[in-house]
């Protein structure tokens with residue numbers, strides 16, 4: 001496993017962050033413990049979850065009993081818990097959610113507390129001041145965002161600086177060989193401000209494992225319920241890319257999924273991709289390639305093959321609400 005400094009922070013994290021979205025949804029409590037055991041054995045020291053991922057926080061908290069200090073823990077806030085009359089990123093909602101997350105995770109500190117989406121209802125200063133208060137109280141070590149436009153991040157960063165509030169240190173966004181729109185705005189912004197960048201959906205929800213066929217759904221897979229994935233299954237452009245990736249994977253003796261992860265790991269703007277999986281066996285193949293480095297020539301070939309996925313409808317947007325800030 002390789003390690004990297006997390007943006008401008010004091011944290012050194014593994015280059016693979018374990019994603020907890022499927023814990024409790026597709027992986028039960030015992031499975032979660034086994035996935036975490038294996039991750040720790042393979043050198044992972046960073047776990048990402050969210051209060052909205054059903055019972056994921058609870059499962060992780062239980063699995064980490066007695067070994068909490070072995071990992072950096074990241075979670076997110078957005079669910080409306082403090083009533084309909086206050087915004088999701090309001091002081092009331094954040095403080096309630098934060099205490100709940102600390103309880104679920106069975107810890108007194110969250111290492112990275114992230115706004116899951118922007119919230120147009122809440123004044124920015126209220127959100128930033130609340131996050132700052134959480135840092136000062138010791139409940140939160142650093143704060144980050146996910147699914148924000150680059151301009152929203154830049155505004156927040158400058159506002160936090162001007163008011164002397166704790167800094168935004170990271171951004172999570174959808175980023176993989178078939179989702180490259182972030183390269184236009186988000187990546188240059190993250191580099192300009194020294195943000196750590198955490199790509200989620202590194203396998204495009206499973207599409208980049210190569211398990212789907214043109215027009216097919218495949219029962220039991222994520223595409224059964226995921227409309228974005230369903231629309232991709234009718235995209236000849238996406239399957240054309242996958243067809244061109246297959247021989248490259250074979251040439252380098254890796255699976256398509258491993259190739260997709262190696263491409264992300266080779267990108268200088270990527271701090272730590274967030275690893276997903278719905279079965280125990282989905283994780284180990286990624287640890288097996290975590291020390292490999294994809295050559296510049298191969299990265300360039302894949303960049304060219306997938307160049308049609310840079311300029312397209314911008315998708316790294318607030319997916320629920322809050323286009324204004």
Ligand SMILES: NC(=O)c1ccc[n+]([C@@H]2O[C@H](COP(=O)([O-])OP(=O)(O)OC[C@H]3O[C@@H](n4cnc5c(N)ncnc54)[C@H](OP(=O)(O)O)[C@@H]3O)[C@@H](O)[C@H]2O)c1
Pocket residue numbers: 018019020021022048049116146147172173199200201202203204205206207209211220221222223257274275276277278279281282
């Ligand atoms: N900030 C955000 O808004 C946000 C959004 C999404 C995710 N995330 C974070 O990012 C993490 C990863 O996201 P993701 O789950 O979308 O990642 P992903 O790697 O793009 O997709 C993972 C899914 O691909 C399929 N898969 C993976 N390996 C496979 C294999 N070897 N063979 C067959 N299928 C395989 C599984 O789905 P099926 O078996 O069900 O088909 C698995 O659940 C999450 O856990 C979460 O922590 C954050």
